[in-house]
Amino acid sequence: MSPELLNGLLEGLHAAQQGLRALLHLLGLAPDAHGQPAWPFAHRIAAEMLVVDAGHARRVLLSLLCVAGAVLALLLSLPWRRARVALGALAVVLLVIAPWPQAHLLLSPAVPTSLHQSPTRFEATGIVRGQAVYQQHCVRCHGADGRGEGPDAAQLAQWPPNLNGALLWKRLDGELFWRVREGMHNRAGAVTMPGVGDAVSDAQIWEVLDYLQAHAAGQMLRESGTWDRPVRLPAMAVQCRSGRARQTHDLVGQRVRVVVASQGTPPAAEDPRLVTLVAGTPDAGSDVECQPQGSPDTRKAIDEALALVLGVPTAELPGYQLIVDRGGWLRARGQPGKAAWSEDDLVCRSGAAPMAASAPLPIAAPAPALAAGTDTPTDGLHALIRRMDAEPVRLVRGGFPH
Numbered sequence: 001m002s003p004e005l006l007n008g009l010l011e012g013l014h015a016a017q018q019g020l021r022a023l024l025h026l027l028g029l030a031p032d033a034h035g036q037p038a039w040p041f042a043h044r045i046a047a048e049m050l051v052v053d054a055g056h057a058r059r060v061l062l063s064l065l066c067v068a069g070a071v072l073a074l075l076l077s078l079p080w081r082r083a084r085v086a087l088g089a090l091a092v093v094l095l096v097i098a099p100w101p102q103a104h105l106l107l108s109p110a111v112p113t114s115l116h117q118s119p120t121r122f123e124a125t126g127i128v129r130g131q132a133v134y135q136q137h138c139v140r141c142h143g144a145d146g147r148g149e150g151p152d153a154a155q156l157a158q159w160p161p162n163l164n165g166a167l168l169w170k171r172l173d174g175e176l177f178w179r180v181r182e183g184m185h186n187r188a189g190a191v192t193m194p195g196v197g198d199a200v201s202d203a204q205i206w207e208v209l210d211y212l213q214a215h216a217a218g219q220m221l222r223e224s225g226t227w228d229r230p231v232r233l234p235a236m237a238v239q240c241r242s243g244r245a246r247q248t249h250d251l252v253g254q255r256v257r258v259v260v261a262s263q264g265t266p267p268a269a270e271d272p273r274l275v276t277l278v279a280g281t282p283d284a285g286s287d288v289e290c291q292p293q294g295s296p297d298t299r300k301a302i303d304e305a306l307a308l309v310l311g312v313p314t315a316e317l318p319g320y321q322l323i324v325d326r327g328g329w330l331r332a333r334g335q336p337g338k339a340a341w342s343e344d345d346l347v348c349r350s351g352a353a354p355m356a357a358s359a360p361l362p363i364a365a366p367a368p369a370l371a372a373g374t375d376t377p378t379d380g381l382h383a384l385i386r387r388m389d390a391e392p393v394r395l396v397r398g399g400f401p402h
């Protein structure tokens with residue numbers, strides 16, 4: 001099955017599931033749980049299996065087509081009396097020949113919050129609050145570095161997983177939320193991870209999940225030099241010269257370059273191809289295109305969130321640059337002291353297909369020779385932007401497009 005067809009199937013199933021939940025909510029059959037309509041069933045569609053098992057995906061698609069054909073035949077038979085018997089027979093045949101997928105591949109166990117979406121918008125201040133929750137409630141098992149080697153880990157029946165890899169991206173947000181809140185069990189029913197229950201608010205659970213994701217992204221970048229799972233720019237309030245944007249969300253649709261300034265460094269040259277957002281501590285009174293807004297504490301939290309996704313200590317942050325694509329995804333990183341951009345700086349190359357994230361990364365083409373002025377359309381930034389726009393990010397969570 002082609003990646004486009006598979007994407008279409010996943011998107012269709014995702015929309016159908018969300019639509020069913022909305023309909024049941026409207027009918028009063030899906031009451032609210034933790035602020036959003038609950039998923040009332042014990043199972044949901046296992047999108048993960050469709051992604052990894054092409055034969056299964058094909059069977060699901062063909063079965064859906066057979067069901068659609070059978071429904072169509074039955075609908076036609078209502079007004080069309082003379083063909084009723086033939087159409088009825090056709091419907092039966094279609095249902096019999098459908099290559100029904102196996103139920104255990106089609107469905108996976110669900111919880112009431114399975115389809116919940118995080119309400120946080122990946123806010124920088126929330127990520128930093130989430131870090132404090134992590135220190136208080138999670139670090140003793142999961143460890144300060146998230147690898148699962150906290151001081152209490154050795155006494156557990158099961159070793160906590162390394163949270164710095166792809167694990168978080170393989171799960172649905174709502175199911176992570178549920179596991180943190182309600183805890184986890186092994187097959188024998190014994191508790192493997194205790195839930196936080198009411199000790200931590202719902203908002204704090206969403207924030208700790210954002211922290212885990214920001215931290216995992218930074219560790220991934222440190223270890224492999226790439227963000228092989230996509231991460232967004234941590235959201236923040238901004239103040240821009242044009243006066244139009246008030247939040248980084250308002251900048252979605254434009255490419256953004258984030259520059260971490262420090263006192264005494266010359267101001268970042270602006271570029272018409274990107275909105276320049278100057279974080280860190282620029283010299284007082286410097287005229288910048290956009291800057292984060294908020295109290296000194298908020299600005300400190302913004303720097304901390306940026307340091308987390310970059311996987312560097314906050315003290316080493318000045319001089320780093322980031323390029324955010326039109327969808328709000330972090331795509332390129334510029335290290336301190338570098339003079340010009342090249343395609344090699346594209347550290348998130350996640351392509352459009354759901355499988356792309358696990359497929360081998362394309363080998364970066366050698367950087368084109370730099371023309372004298374960085375503004376000419378043949379410079380490294382130009383090549384980087386062209387590549388970034390040609391390979392948009394599509395986030396996949398638990399196999400579903402997000």
Ligand code: HEC
Pocket residue numbers: 133134137138139140141142152156158159160161163171176179180184185186192193194196208209
């Ligand atoms: C008492 C030790 C302990 C504490 C405290 C703890 N965890 Fe865990 N955690 C575990 C273990 C063990 C597992 C693996 C459980 C399993 O797979 O059955 C786990 C698994 C996880 C997972 C992976 C879930 C998945 O879908 O596979 C996440 C995410 C997680 N913990 C987050 C947290 C967060 C956030 C906190 C703090 C609010 C926390 N944990 C507190 C021990 C702990």
